[in-house]
Amino acid sequence: MSSVKERFGIPLETAWVATVVSIAAALVGGALAFPRLVWDRFLWRYFWGPVIADANGAVCAIRADGQTRMGASTVDCSGAAGAVAEPGYTTVSTVSYALVLLLLLFGVVFLLQRLDAGTDRGFFYALFPFMLFGGALRTVEDANVELLREGVSLLPLPWTALIISPFIYFTVFAIALTAFVGSITAARAGLVSRYEYPLAGVGTLGLIVSVGTLGWLAVTTEYLGFHPVVPTAIVGGATVIAAIAWVGTQRFAPWINAGTGFMGAVIIWGHTVDGVANVLSLDWAGALGLPGEYIPKHVVNRLVISVTETVQPAAVSAAIGTAWPFLLVKVVAALFVVWVFDETVFEDDPRFTMMLVVTVLAVGLGPGTRDMLRATFGI
Secondary structure, three states, rough: OOOOHHHHOOOOOOOOOOOHHHHHHHHHHHHHOOOHHHHHHHHHHHHHHHHHHHHHOEEEEEEEEEEEEOOHHHHHHHOOOOEEEOOOOOOHHHHHHHHHHHHHHHHHHHHHHHHOOOOOHHEEEEEEEHHHHHHHHHHHHHHHHHHOOOOOOOOOOOOOHHHHHOOOHHHHHHHHHHHHHHHHHHHHHOOOOOHHHHHHHHHHHHHHHHHHHHHHHHHOOOOOOOOHHHHHHHHHHHHHHHHHHHHHHHOOOHHHHOOHHHHHHHHHHHHHHHHHHHHHHOEEEEEEOOOOOOOOOOOOHHHHHHHHHHHOOHHHHHHHHOOOOHHHHHHHHHHEEEEEEEEHHHOOOHHHHHHHHHHHHHHHHHHHHHHHHHOOOOO
């Protein structure tokens, strides 16, 4: 990270701020100067449009001649003039979010350096509840969409956008950042023995409130149900698979876990939760007694299922489904990432590495928690 300063003589924090300001200015200026091209065809189509469509429970959102309307059917969406945005992610939005996430990581690392924190593993475990909280909060918005279809709404637009992907990541990030700074302040004032305790407490409280809201809706309305077999199967299955992967690597390839230690087991478990949740909700919803049909919303998941449908015999697909390779991909990918984070990576830049490890877990456990809770409450 020091190469920029060494080569150009610019402090890293200054370069980061200049980059953020330049990108923001380019997007805002472009949207004002060329609204139909920059706003309608890029920012709205790939970022804001999917959020509006998701919030309204529509098949798509359509923007033409400066006006936005909801598409009620695939025929309406496919034949519409103008920019069409469907709920979920696209390749463009996925890559863009990844770049934004990387930029935010650098900003967080600069903050951690100034506060002289974030190098110990307690920081990783203190942020663990926030990943569950993010997935649970996103499920609250899914429940809001179900209520909206019945003419009821917990949270109207534009506020509901705060808990829809991708903006929910910024919402949870802001809460976690505020909790982190507050916890550091409390620890240095002698109010708590370690800053990790109140930090983890805030994330746990957010998780309890979010799941409690879902439970309250399940009890007080007819639009949500409760299927306890789902979390039992997902958490139980993910734990067994992750344990086998962890014990196997510890015995036959301990060098894979040498850098991360038990954090590696948590990462594998988090991504396995995502994999198992997808397999059960996409291919075994009927067997679990779940109402409705679930569809994949992430680019990688859709790609894996599409490839499986192409190469796997139809009879086999009918028997075991087409989502199972996604679980295999998640486990293998998690093991690969754990192997990449060896001792030398932590020694070279412990704070940046720790933030990357946190991010790797979040991108698996957050969506996995959401998928699990959606199926649990029949959303």
